Amino acid sequence: MIPTPKLSHLTSEDYNDVYEPAEDTFLLMDALEADIELIKKLRPSLCLEVGSGSGAVITFLANVLGNSALYLCTDVNMRAAFTSLKTGLANSVDVQPVLTDLVSCLESRLQEKVDILLFNPPYVVTPSDEVGGRGIEASWAGGTNGREVTDRLLPLIGKLLSRTGLFYLVIIKENIQDEIEEEMRRQGLHMAVVLSRRSGPEQLRVLRFSRASDPVPVH
Amino acid sequence: MKLLTHNMLTSKFMKGVVKGYPLGIVASEVKEVAVDYNPDFVCRMIPKLEWGSLCSAADSIGKLGDLPKELPENIESNQDFLKKVHHLLMEVEVISGNLICPETGRKFPINNGIPNMLLNEDEV
Numbered sequence: 001m002i003p004t005p006k007l008s009h010l011t012s013e014d015y016n017d018v019y020e021p022a023e024d025t026f027l028l029m030d031a032l033e034a035d036i037e038l039i040k041k042l043r044p045s046l047c048l049e050v051g052s053g054s055g056a057v058i059t060f061l062a063n064v065l066g067n068s069a070l071y072l073c074t075d076v077n078m079r080a081a082f083t084s085l086k087t088g089l090a091n092s093v094d095v096q097p098v099l100t101d102l103v104s105c106l107e108s109r110l111q112e113k114v115d116i117l118l119f120n121p122p123y124v125v126t127p128s129d130e131v132g133g134r135g136i137e138a139s140w141a142g143g144t145n146g147r148e149v150t151d152r153l154l155p156l157i158g159k160l161l162s163r164t165g166l167f168y169l170v171i172i173k174e175n176i177q178d179e180i181e182e183e184m185r186r187q188g189l190h191m192a193v194v195l196s197r198r199s200g201p202e203q204l205r206v207l208r209f210s211r212a213s214d215p216v217p218v219h
Numbered sequence: 220m221k222l223l224t225h226n227m228l229t230s231k232f233m234k235g236v237v238k239g240y241p242l243g244i245v246a247s248e249v250k251e252v253a254v255d256y257n258p259d260f261v262c263r264m265i266p267k268l269e270w271g272s273l274c275s276a277a278d279s280i281g282k283l284g285d286l287p288k289e290l291p292e293n294i295e296s297n298q299d300f301l302k303k304v305h306h307l308l309m310e311v312e313v314i315s316g317n318l319i320c321p322e323t324g325r326k327f328p329i330n331n332g333i334p335n336m337l338l339n340e341d342e343v
Contacts, residue, residue: 043263045260045263045264045267046264046267067254067255067257067260068257068259068260069260070223070224070264072224072227076337078333078335081333082331082333085331085332085333094221094254094309096220096221096223096224097333098220098224098228098333098334098336099333099334099335099336099337100232100336100337101232101337101338104232104336105228105229105230105232105334105336106227106228106229107231107232108229108231108239108240109226109227109228109229109240109269110227113267134337
């Protein structure tokens with residue numbers, strides 16, 4: 001079992017402004033752990049987490065893969081980006097946070113370069129006018145179907161992933177998995193459900209997308 | 220912000236900006252940290268780099284040294300070269316300063332080592 005990153009440096013004051021790791025965060029880590037042999041075989045050199053919040057997940061990945069990759073992460077919340085940086089440092093890994101909207105400032109340079117792409121989006125169904133903030137609400141408010149933010153990133157995935165790249169996405173039932181699968185199919189990406197878990201009212205899933213229907217590389 | 224990260228950033232997302240690359244660096248604080256040398260990682264990262272942009276970034280903060288402006292051949296066996304690239308990519312960190320859009324001059328501040336590439340509401 002791969003240990004969860006140390007988070008004891010984070011205080012309740014941090015969690016006033018930054019999403020505290022919860023069931024969805026741990027499910028994404030568990031999915032990465034379930035896939036870890038596959039991920040290692042792909043020898044990723046560039047990993048990117050969109051909306052890294054506390055930085056727990058990208059730090060978890062960096063802990064596992066070590067200094068064989070660049071670990072970029074983005075957030076719109078200044079305190080979250082700083083927290084991601086601190087979480088990396090507290091776990092002796094190099095995490096490189098950038099304050100940007102989704103992948104705005106990285107998109108044109110990272111075409112077909114991202115080996116592991118992670119997104120635990122704001123997936124909660126909320127009124128649309130709650131979407132678009134830069135505080136802690138940006139970590140959950142997903143607007144209509146909880147998809148308004150996810151739907152801005154999905155069209156870019158096919159262009160960002162490297163040949164053997166993998167994209168991991170957290171969803172809940174209300175996000176309408178079939179529609180997401182269809183959008184990704186249009187980009188030539190295959191979907192697999194890595195893990196499902198019920199947490200209170202949320203039916204959480206981690207989906208994995210890849211160019212090949214069987215993402216194990218040919219050597 | 221490592222120079223490796225800088226190599227991946229553009230301001231192309233701004234309205235009217237065509238390329239937005241490379242971003243200029245005006246550093247007010249730069250520090251050097253020790254990072255374990257992994258030649259395999261450096262070799263695999265080099266094809267993902269814009270070499271000219273790395274050279275100009277290093278030059279702008281006074282760290283270019285004798286790094287060649289053209290990427291040499293047979294880099295895999297050139298440990299001396301790979302170590303220099305490792306140092307520049309991974310061990311040089313810009314802690315504070317500004318990144319500058321080459322087309323509009325828009326400054327993006329770097330604080331606590333984190334570049335702020337967010338736009339204000341009136342710029343979107």
